[in-house]
Amino acid sequence: MIQTPLNAQLPTRLQALAHPLFEAKGIQAWLKREDENHPLIQGNKLYKLQFNLQTALAQNKTSIISFGGAHSNHLAALAAAGKLLGIPTQGIVRGQELAQRPETWSQTLIKAQQQGMTLQFISREAYRQKHSQAFLADLQARHPHAAIIPEGGTNQLAIAGLQPLAQAIDAQRPDWTHLFCPVGTGGTLAGLISHTQPHPNKTILGVCAIKQGDYLQNEIQSYLTPKPHNHWQLLTQFHGGGFGKISPQLMAFQAQIEAEFAIELDPVYTVKMMAAFFALLEQDRIPRGSKVLLLHTGGLQGRKQQKRN
Numbered sequence: 194m195i196q197t198p199l200n201a202q203l204p205t206r207l208q209a210l211a212h213p214l215f216e217a218k219g220i221q222a223w224l225k226r227e228d229e230n231h232p233l234i235q236g237n238k239l240y241k242l243q244f245n246l247q248t249a250l251a252q253n254k255t256s257i258i259s260f261g262g263a264h265s266n267h268l269a270a271l272a273a274a275g276k277l278l279g280i281p282t283q284g285i286v287r288g289q290e291l292a293q294r295p296e297t298w299s300q301t302l303i304k305a306q307q308q309g310m311t312l313q314f315i316s317r318e319a320y321r322q323k324h325s326q327a328f329l330a331d332l333q334a335r336h337p338h339a340a341i342i343p344e345g346g347t348n349q350l351a352i353a354g355l356q357p358l359a360q361a362i363d364a365q366r367p368d369w370t371h372l373f374c375p376v377g378t379g380g381t382l383a384g385l386i387s388h389t390q391p392h393p394n395k396t397i398l399g400v401c402a403i404k405q406g407d408y409l410q411n412e413i414q415s416y417l418t419p420k421p422h423n424h425w426q427l428l429t430q431f432h433g434g435g436f437g438k439i440s441p442q443l444m445a446f447q448a449q450i451e452a453e454f455a456i457e458l459d460p461v462y463t464v465k466m467m468a469a470f471f472a473l474l475e476q477d478r479i480p481r482g483s484k485v486l487l488l489h490t491g492g493l494q495g496r497k498q499q500k501r502n
């Protein structure tokens with residue numbers, strides 16, 4: 194059990210998955226159930242927020258500001274964490290048009306606001322500046338006592354926060370050979386890479402949920418310490434049409450996998466990771482005898498909304 198101000202249920206279980214294809218290909222697979230790590234701050238966001246929250250509290254910050262789109266699991270998690278820890282949160286949301294039209298808000302935004310998060314909507318143009326020095330300096334000047342966390346929560350504190358997850362994985366299944374992880378900004382993948390001892394039999398595979406994600410290769414590299422980390426790969430061909438997009442085939446695949454393993458996936462990230470795993474397995478790109486771990490990064494609030502609509 195790791196100490197956390199958020200009372201997480203750690204470590205989560207490894208669920209063994211049985212499937213005729215796994216038998217045929219001579220591999221074993223497990224799902225690492227990080228969707229079960231916390232009722233409110235679910236999945237990888239728990240780890241990514243951990244040190245960011247601790248640091249903000251230790252530095253007596255009076256609020257936490259971050260960024261996201263209308264369906265941002267990161268903003269949802271931050272809102273819930275802020276409420277739990279009693280620190281105000283503010284979400285800067287892409288899409289000025291949403292400001293006047295709350296009836297078009299996603300469940301994610303509605304819930305974030307219900308948790309006490311203040312929402313500020315900015316134009317897509319302004320949102321693109323969110324990483325620029327000038328934008329951040331201006332924001333900090335207007336909120337001098339706020340901690341500012343980047344989009345998706347990805348920063349060095351987030352990457353450091355993934356250590357307990359990498360450790361739990363190694364403790365639970367030291368002989369794993371493949372670890373699949375969904376990728377948005379690449380922060381979670383970078384965290385797993387940096388906290389996993391390189392080993393000739395182990396590969397960490399990031400599955401990009403966004404189209405044309407090749408630029409992330411360099412970004413992920415830049416998060417890693419200078420020592421060589423050649424035990425990972427970024428798979429960019431499984432975005433399924435683009436971020437937040439899901440094809441009818443992928444929806445059918447999701448329904449099938451959910452029924453077969455009695456699990457829930459989210460349509461943005463984990464379903465694409467599963468599809469990538471099955472595709473590589475079918476193409477015989479996962480050798481016999483492999484022990485495959487699939488990281489369930491949570492995000493199920495997005496899924497519930499999809500069902501309701």
Ligand SMILES: *Cc1c(COP(=O)(O)O)cnc(C)c1O
Pocket residue numbers: 236237238266267345347375376377378379380381382459462463490491492493
């Ligand atoms: C945010 C998120 C990701 C992507 O994490 P990154 O660290 O940005 O790559 C993956 N899965 C789920 C469910 C998420 O909410």
